[in-house]
Amino acid sequence: MEPVLNPVEHLQRIFGPAINRVSTNHGIPVVHVHTNQISAITRYIHTNEALRGTLSLLWAVDHRPRDVRYELWYLFTLGESKDWLIVSTDLLGEERLFESITPKIHAANWYEREIRDMFGLIAQGHPDLRRLVRHNHWPKGVHPLHKNFPWNSVLQWRQPPGSVDGHFIHGEGVFEVPVGPIHAGIIEPGHFRFTVAGEPIMHLDLQHFWKHRGVEKLFEQQTLSGGVALAERISGDTTLGHSLAYCQAVEMLWEIHVPRRARYLRSVFLELERLHNHIGDVGGICNDTAYALAHAHCSRLKERVMQLNDRLTGSRFLRGVNCVGGVDIDLSTDQFSELVAELEHIEKDFSELEQIIAVNASLIDRFESTGILKKQTAWDHGVVGVVGRASGIDRDLRRDRPFAAYDELSVRVAGSSHGDVRARVQVRVSEIHESIRLIREIQRMLPDGPLKGDRQVVPDSGAWALSAVEGWRGEILYFLMVGEHEQIHRCKVRDPSFVNWPAIQMAVIGNIIPDFPLVNKSFSLSYAGNDL
Amino acid sequence: MFKILKKSFKTGIVTGQYPPAPAWQKFSVAPTAQKKAELFRKSLTIREVDTGSCNACEMEMNALANPVYDIERLGIHIAASPRHADALVVTGPVTVNMEGPLKDVFKTTPNPKLVIALGDCAINCGIFKGSYAVTGPVDQHIPVDVRIPGCPPRPAEIIEALTELRKGVTTFTRWFKKLSGKRATDS
Ligand code: SF4
Numbered sequence: 001m002e003p004v005l006n007p008v009e010h011l012q013r014i015f016g017p018a019i020n021r022v023s024t025n026h027g028i029p030v031v032h033v034h035t036n037q038i039s040a041i042t043r044y045i046h047t048n049e050a051l052r053g054t055l056s057l058l059w060a061v062d063h064r065p066r067d068v069r070y071e072l073w074y075l076f077t078l079g080e081s082k083d084w085l086i087v088s089t090d091l092l093g094e095e096r097l098f099e100s101i102t103p104k105i106h107a108a109n110w111y112e113r114e115i116r117d118m119f120g121l122i123a124q125g126h127p128d129l130r131r132l133v134r135h136n137h138w139p140k141g142v143h144p145l146h147k148n149f150p151w152n153s154v155l156q157w158r159q160p161p162g163s164v165d166g167h168f169i170h171g172e173g174v175f176e177v178p179v180g181p182i183h184a185g186i187i188e189p190g191h192f193r194f195t196v197a198g199e200p201i202m203h204l205d206l207q208h209f210w211k212h213r214g215v216e217k218l219f220e221q222q223t224l225s226g227g228v229a230l231a232e233r234i235s236g237d238t239t240l241g242h243s244l245a246y247c248q249a250v251e252m253l254w255e256i257h258v259p260r261r262a263r264y265l266r267s268v269f270l271e272l273e274r275l276h277n278h279i280g281d282v283g284g285i286c287n288d289t290a291y292a293l294a295h296a297h298c299s300r301l302k303e304r305v306m307q308l309n310d311r312l313t314g315s316r317f318l319r320g321v322n323c324v325g326g327v328d329i330d331l332s333t334d335q336f337s338e339l340v341a342e343l344e345h346i347e348k349d350f351s352e353l354e355q356i357i358a359v360n361a362s363l364i365d366r367f368e369s370t371g372i373l374k375k376q377t378a379w380d381h382g383v384v385g386v387v388g389r390a391s392g393i394d395r396d397l398r399r400d401r402p403f404a405a406y407d408e409l410s411v412r413v414a415g416s417s418h419g420d421v422r423a424r425v426q427v428r429v430s431e432i433h434e435s436i437r438l439i440r441e442i443q444r445m446l447p448d449g450p451l452k453g454d455r456q457v458v459p460d461s462g463a464w465a466l467s468a469v470e471g472w473r474g475e476i477l478y479f480l481m482v483g484e485h486e487q488i489h490r491c492k493v494r495d496p497s498f499v500n501w502p503a504i505q506m507a508v509i510g511n512i513i514p515d516f517p518l519v520n521k522s523f524s525l526s527y528a529g530n531d532l
Numbered sequence: 533m534f535k536i537l538k539k540s541f542k543t544g545i546v547t548g549q550y551p552p553a554p555a556w557q558k559f560s561v562a563p564t565a566q567k568k569a570e571l572f573r574k575s576l577t578i579r580e581v582d583t584g585s586c587n588a589c590e591m592e593m594n595a596l597a598n599p600v601y602d603i604e605r606l607g608i609h610i611a612a613s614p615r616h617a618d619a620l621v622v623t624g625p626v627t628v629n630m631e632g633p634l635k636d637v638f639k640t641t642p643n644p645k646l647v648i649a650l651g652d653c654a655i656n657c658g659i660f661k662g663s664y665a666v667t668g669p670v671d672q673h674i675p676v677d678v679r680i681p682g683c684p685p686r687p688a689e690i691i692e693a694l695t696e697l698r699k700g701v702t703t704f705t706r707w708f709k710k711l712s713g714k715r716a717t718d719s
Binding site: 135137138144149150151152153154155181182184185186187188189209210211212213214215217218229230233234235236237239293296297299300302303306307310316317319349352353355356526527528 | 591594614
C-alpha cells in the first residue's frame with residue numbers, strides 16, 4: 001500500500017520541478033511555484049480526490065520598495081481535514097500578466113477582478129474582466145493598492161458617474177429590472193439588474209462596491225497597533241468578528257500569548273454578536289414575507305441583546321472590547337450572572353416565538369424551496385458560513401480551526417442540506433440556541449487571570465500572519481504583512497460577504513422577483529464588508 | 533391564534549423601555565433648520581441614504597422602527613422613495629461611487645427639505661478621512677441642516693435630536709403670540 005502523503009509531499013511528487021520552494025509560516029504550508037504552472041497546480045488541488053481544496057482567499061501583495069515584484073497568494077481549505085494550504089507565485093519586475101484560474105475555479109472570479117482593479121495585474125483568460133471595484137467613471141490606470149499610489153489622491157472623473165455595464169440577455173419578451181443603488185428600505189447601496197421573461201428571474205447581475213472606502217489602503221497608513229479601530233468599522237454589524245480577526249493576526253506577529261480569561265471573554269462577546277444579528281435576521285426574513293408580528297417580536301429581542309451589550313461594555317456594537325493582546329473589558333461575576341439570566345429570558349421568549357412561527361403555514365410556504373443554493377454550486381463558489389452550512393457545506397472555524405476559547409469548548413455545528421430559505425432560517429435558529437448554550441458553558445468554565453498578554457518580539461519587515469474567525473456570517477480572514485518600523489505593508493481583509501454575494505446570483509435563478517428580498521435577507525450579507 | 537394573543541399579552545408594551553441618551557453627545561441644529569422644520573412638526577417623513585457607512589449607523593436607524601423606540605409614535609415615518617420624503621438622513625462618508633447617487637437623491641427630494649447628517653462619518657468622514665475613495669463629508673456636496681455625532685449615535689440620541697429639531701416655534705404659536713400681544717397693546 002502507498003504511504004499516505006501530506007498535501008505538500010503530494011504536490012511535490014506530481015509537480016516536482018514546478019515548485020521553487022516550500023516553507024511553513026505559523027503552521028501553514030506555503031508552496032511557492034512557477035508562474036506558468038499556477039493554473040495547473042491550483043486546478044489539481046481543487047479537483048484531486050485526496051485534496052479537494054476550495055479556494056478560500058486569493059490576494060496580491062506589492063513588495064515594493066523592499067523587492068521589485070508582485071506576489072500572488074492562493075489559499076486553499078482542503079476537503080476532509082479542513083487544513084490550509086497556500087500556493088504562491090511571483091510576478092517579477094514589471095510583469096503584469098498571469099494566468100486566470102477562474103475558468104477552472106469559479107470562486108476566483110471576483111478575486112481576480114479585484115486584483116486587476118486594485119493592482120493592475122491582469123488575469124489572462126478570465127471570462128469576465130469587467131471592472132469590479134472601480135466603477136466606470138474612475139479614471140484609467142488608477143490602481144489604488146500600488147505602492148506608488150498615494151493613499152490620499154484625489155481622483156479626476158473620466159465620465160459622469162452612474163454608468164455601469166452589465167451582462168444582458170436579449171430576446172422577445174425578455175426585459176430588465178434595475179434596482180438600486182438606493183433601495184426602498186433602510187439598507188445599504190447595491191445595484192441589482194434582473195433579467196426576466198415573464199415572472200421568473202433568468203439572470204441577475206450584481207454591481208456592488210458603491211461603498212468602497214479604500215479600507216485596505218487605509219490600513220497601510222497604520223502601524224500594527226493602530227488598526228483595531230479601523231477593523232471595527234469595516235462592517236458595523238460584525239464589529240467584534242473583524243476586530244478579533246485583526247487582533248489575532250497582530251498577536252501572531254508579536255507572538256503574544258493571549259491569557260485564557262481573555263480568550264474566553266472573546267468567545268462570549270463573539271457569541272453575543274452572533275445572537276443579536278441572528279435574532280434580527282430571523283425577524284427580517286419573516287418581515288420580507290410580510291409577517292410583521294414575528295418581525296416586531298424579533299426586533300424587540302434583538303434590542304434587548306443590544307442593550308445588554310451596552311450595559312456590559314458601553315457599546316451596543318461591542319466597540320472597544322478587543323485590543324491587541326486580549327480584551328479591554330472584563331465581566332465581573334455579577335455581570336456574568338446578569339448576562340446569563342437575561343439570556344435565559346431571551347431564550348424562553350424566543351422559543352415561544354419559534355412555536356408561533358413554525359406553525360404558520362403561509363410563512364413556511366414562502367420559505368420552502370425558495371432560493372435554493374445547491375451543495376455543488378455552494379462548493380464551487382467556496383460559499384462559507386450560515387449560507388454554506390444550510391447548503392450542506394459542513395464548515396465552521398470554531399470547530400475546524402479553533403480560535404479564542406473554542407479549543408476548549410465543544411461547538412455543535414448546525415447544518416442542513418436543503419439550501420433553501422427555510423434551511424437558512426433553521427440554521428440561524430439552531431445557532432441562536434447554541435450561542436446561548438455556549439455562553440452558559442463558559443460561565444461554568446471562565447478562569448481567572450489577566451486580560452492582556454505582552455508582546456515578545458519585533459517582527460521583521462516582510463513577516464506575515466493569516467488569521468481566521470468564524471463571525472456570525474461566516475469566515476472572516478485577515479492577511480497581515482508588516483513592513484519597516486511595524487508599519488502595515490499589506491492587509492487583505494475578507495468578509496464572508498465577498499464570497500457569498502456571487503452565489504446569490506445562482507440562488508435566485510428561477511425564482512420570482514418578489515421573492516428576491518426574501519432570498520437576499522436569508523443570505524443577509526454585508527455591503528460594507530464586501531466593498532471595503 | 534391563542535398562542536399569538538397570549539404572547540402579546542405576556543409581552544405587554546415595551547415602547548419607551550430604553551435608557552435615556554447620555555448628555556455628553558450633542559447634536560447641532562442649524563438656526564435655519566428649526567424654521568424649515570416648522571412644517572414638519574406633526575409629521576416628518578424620512579428617507580435614509582447610505583453613502584458609504586460601516587452599516588452600524590443603518591442598524592441604529594432600523595432600530596428606531598422597532599417596538600422599543602417606535603418612532604411612528606412621534607409622527608416620524610420612513611419613506612421608500614426620496615420623492616416622498618421631507619428629510620434625508622445621510623450616513624457614512626461620501627464615497628467616489630456614491631457621490632452621484634447622493635446628488636440625484638437630493639435633486640429628486642421635493643422642497644422644502646431637511647438634510648440630517650447622521651454619525652461622525654457623515655459629519656467629517658470619521659476614520660475614513662482623506663482616503664482616495666472618499667470625496668468628503670456630506671456638507672461638501674449638499675447643504676446639511678442637522679448634525680448628529682456619534683459612532684454610531686444611539687437610537688435614543690437620534691430621537692432626541694429629531695424631537696429638538698421639531699420643537700421650534702410654530703407658525704401657530706407665533707401667530708398666537710402676535711395676536712395676544714396685539715390685544716395686550718389694544719387694551
Ligand atoms: S459614524 Fe461610525 S458607525 Fe457610523 S458609519 Fe461611520 S464608522 Fe460606522
